[in-house]
Amino acid sequence: MTECELRRVADLGSAFYFRAAGPGEPTWFSAGFFEATGTPQPPSPGWDWTELIHPDDRAAVLQRWTQARAAGGRLDTELRLTVADGTARWYRLLAEVGPSGACDGGEGVWVGVGLESEQRSDARELTTEFLATASHELRTPLNAIAGWLHMLKLSSRADLPEWQVLSAIERNVQAEKALIGNLLDVSRLTRGAMSIVPERVDLTQLVRGSVANAMASAVAKGLDLRVEAPADQVTIIADRRKIEQVVWHLLANSIRCTSHPGAVAIQVGQDHARSWVRVTDSGEGIDATFLPYVFEPFSQQPRNPARTGLGLGLTLVRGLVELHGGSVSAASQGHGHGAVFEVTLPRAA
């Protein structure tokens, strides 16, 4: 079939075909795309096709696209496009990045097809993505443990004390335990199977304890970590262990996303109706497109160089806070401008 004939085929039916240098960088779309979306041909300079993706889907699609590059170079996702009459229509988007030698000049170029989709398969896709992420994350500390055990079995070395090997193994066992614990906690929250054991808790004292635990990791990164709290006691009725989890995850998240020379501050406060904990960092910040998704399970900012874990920490924060009748919010001025996370909890009577 000639190129001309292939182009004619590509213009038949409701599917569209495309060629793109990367997410949001199209170099060619078949006529089906322009017809469906009502976009004039040729599009105006600076036109960004991803703006036609439904706002609720856009960040997730771009994130999956970026992840696809790392995970195997294939993208299979569903999204809604805003079509000519202003309504949203579901499409299944299949794309593959060209391996070296695939086509002349095709390396690094994505080619793909958008197929009109009647039904979504979010659950299936989420399961596949989750299993791939979980496999990678759960195997990583295990791999380090296997390596350190190997070192332990080798004849003793003066330059590698046994305590150093054992503490490395312990560190990775704790990392594995935390990953599995987070998974189970999110599962319990999702099923509504998590309950709280309320007691009177001094929030300032709790926060100071959490900061003391997080201080070593902040110091190791050369970060300034400080607490700001009022002189008056801030008391809440809450499950102490679960609020400790909340504060720990917020601190861990900010420390992970902040580089030297940077700062993380945690403030405690209250007014007549509520108590609050606010964590402010000078870290990498959150893109506006990703901000609405920071508390969603398994979500991680695509360009995050500190990408670690399952992406469940902030999901747990939201779940645990809501379990207490509170709320959590995130704010950021964008990349490079740090972030602020604020938890509010009902004030003790």
Add this chain to the structure above:
Amino acid sequence: MMQTPSLDSRGRLGATRRPCILVVDDYPDTLDVWTLSLGAAGFDVVTAIDGLEAVTTAQALVPDLIVLDLGLPGRSGYEVAAILRETPATSHIPLIAATGFSHKAQLERARRVGFDVIMIKPCDPVDLIAHISRLIADTTSRQRASN
């Protein structure tokens, strides 16, 4: 201790040195422990923590073998492998993928981009060292045969 023939300062074959292994992983503990275990097995180890650093280090040092994670920040292990395979100075370097990915499509893609061996974590260091030794010995034999 494993040693490999190399060119001396006058370009003569025959000098011996410890083979140089580039280990690329974004998990610092993995880099630490593999540096120690491969060092104890007779290899010199250099490390890189992301895909971009992997490419520049590989092109600057031309190591005898590269152990490469697939899920890396910057450039993925697949991309790094494709770049190295296309560059004449690095195309001959044996590549081992050591990955937490276990999905069939991910492993198949690793084979397509030219990894010689694919190991799924947790990797037994004894197996890793055996694969490294075998691949370096194969490369050395080929070089001798071509000379």
